Amino acid sequence: MAHPTSQSRPAVVPPPTKHQLALMIWLAVFPTLIVLNLALDDWLSTLAPVLRTFVLVTIAVPIVIYGLMPRLHKLRGRLLNRLASR
Numbered sequence: 001m002a003h004p005t006s007q008s009r010p011a012v013v014p015p016p017t018k019h020q021l022a023l024m025i026w027l028a029v030f031p032t033l034i035v036l037n038l039a040l041d042d043w044l045s046t047l048a049p050v051l052r053t054f055v056l057v058t059i060a061v062p063i064v065i066y067g068l069m070p071r072l073h074k075l076r077g078r079l080l081n082r083l084a085s086r
Contacts, residue, residue, distance in 0.1 A: 011084055013077040024076065028068035032060045 016024060036056055037044070044052045 011081055013080050016073075016076060020076065024069065024072045025064075028064045028072060029060065032063050032068065036060055 033056060036059055040055075044055065047055065
């Protein structure tokens with residue numbers, strides 16, 4: 001049975017630095033909040049600021065944590081592996 005060589009599988013990618021993670025979070029949160037604000041503006045404009053913020057956060061956090069951050073982590077891994085293979 002053939003074993004994959006270390007060159008055939010991607011290298012293990014270390015966790016992001018604080019600066020990388022901050023950038024990834026910003027890249028996920030900012031567009032999400034813009035889209036939600038634009039999509040829900042008519043409805044949200046009738047709410048008090050605290051309630052509006054609560055609604056936005058309640059919708060945005062799952063989108064960011066379960067939808068966008070895993071994709072950004074994958075993308076970061078691909079980029080680092082591509083750079084390492086050069």
